[in-house]
Amino acid sequence: MKNGFLTIAVMSALGVGTLVSCNKDLNRQPYNTTTASEVFSTPAGAKEALAKVYGAYALTGSSGSASSDLGGIDAGTSDFVRLLWDADELSTDEAVCAWNDPGVPDFHNMSWNSSNVILLGLYARSIYQITVANAFIQQASAVKGKFTGSDATDLANYVAEARFLRAFQYSELMDLFANPPFVTDQDPIGSYIPKQISRSDLFAYVESELKNLDSTNAMVAAGHNEYGRADQGCVWALLARVYLNAAVYTGTARYTDAITYSSKVINSGVYKLMTKYANLFESDNNLNNTEQLLSISYDGINTQNYGGTTFIINAAIGGSMVPANYGVPGGGWGGNRVTSNIPNLFPDLTGTADKRSMFYTSGQTEAIAAIGTFTNGLAVTKFTNLTSTGATPAGASVYASTSFPLFRLAEQYLIYAEAVLRGGTGGTAAQALADVNTVRERAYGGVSGDLTSLTLQNILDERGRELYWECFRRTDLIRYGLFTTGSYLWPWKGGVSSGTGVDAHYNIFPIPATDLNANGNLTQNPGY
Secondary structure, eight states: OOSTTTTOOOTTTTOOOOBSSSOSOSSOOOOSSSOHHHHTTSHHHHHHHHHHHHHTTTOOSSTTOSSOSBTTSOGGGOOHHHHHHHHHHTTSTTOEEOOOOTTHHHHHHTOOOTTOHHHHHHHHHHHHHHHHHHHHHHHHHHHGGGOOHHHHHHHHHHHHHHHHHHHHHHHHHHHHTSSOEEOOTTSOSSSOOOEEOOHHHHHHHHHHHHHHHHHTTOSOOTTOSOTTSOOHHHHHHHHHHHHHTHHHHHSSOOHHHHHHHHHHHHTTSSOOOOSSGGGGGSTTTTSSOSSEEEEEOOBTTTBOOSSHHHHHHHHTOOTTOOGGGGTOTTOOOOOEEBOTTTGGGSSOSSSSSSTTOOEEOTTOBSSOSOTTOTTBSBEEOSSOSSOTTSOOOTTOSSOOOOOEEEEEHHHHHHHHHHHHHTTOSSSOHHHHHHHHHHHHHHHHTSGGGOOSSOOHHHHHHHHHHHHTTSSOHHHHHHHTTOSSSTTSOOTTGGGOTTOOOOOGGGGSOOOOHHHHHHOTTOOOOTTO
């Protein structure tokens, strides 16, 4: 996707079979005719297999097929970003969807259960990606003695990247489902029923993996890997993120550690905020992007599916909006908008003050009288398939070529500031204020938007302005104690037009019923 590394067509290069369901086999027996020993017999073959590990984040089936990697789940709704976006955004004040598709209204209503098909897809996709990473690590480790010199170094880097991607996916399962099944490359391939891991133990595993990758310098140095591949900076960024949320995951705050690792990213000298905020979310955001540590890459010609940024862009276009004005002349699905809480974070809705204010208002009402009516609620124009020069990519119709950012520098500035205000040591209040203002100065085009002091509410609001629609809001509201409680409301929270609090068990999603039925080692999360 967008370069030679990720455009490799690998399909089943790892010998990982389709998941028939979220069942007991997290590791699957090879079924394709090309064996692992053949794939890993050359450095080029090993790299092709690594491309499958990354490709599992953006591809949903094989060779353009309508079938999914996840057996029984439609390819159109099995993309990782689309599923994660639904869970992390539609459940919050940042988004509502006009569609009545199965599972979608559950998020607005905060009434999801263990049969929600979107949560099933997200759970299955995450486990599938872990399965692919485990298979790669096992198979690459088995042949490492055959490679020498730079080839051996490259193979070691590939294994480290697969370990990082596995740790990232486990961090998402920890955040979303708390207590998932757990398996690594040390477990046997074949008929193996994984045990369940507790949230606190999973936190310890993710932390240990990432710290080992960092301390051993296993990853390519920060800023020195190919586009779309993880490096040491990504390890620091993920550690900072999980440490910021450690009190939720384990009951023990780790704000000092969040300061330590966000500072590594900030002070590395490798990353720099992009001059123009909008350029971060355009179809050529893979070019000269100094802010993005890692993204999921999409290509509207070579890697087509109805998830990712194709979903984010098209679902946000409706009413009087013209799809061609957003680089998808054949698209526009009339689905997602924001609740009034998000536009209210901005001093205006035209972007003349805060340039992150990217809303379409013509014919749209800020109030949402009916969720099913697209013109109720402001549309979001943050993501687009246009290039930074305003051009539409050649051959574009519906599918988008815009990468989705997983880690970028602005988040690390905000992590540092919040960790300082929450009592972490190793940072200063003055630097925290300076970091927040660094983010705001890009938005305002200068110091006119600078704050003179910080509060935790300042930082939550700033995260809402900077990171909206990037799959952070649910986690942020939970960390602040605002997600399920009645102390913070938004339109249609809990299925009530004016908003209402719901039971605290909704802070964690349920283990899908299909996996509970298949794996006797699993216990359902409380409340479901």
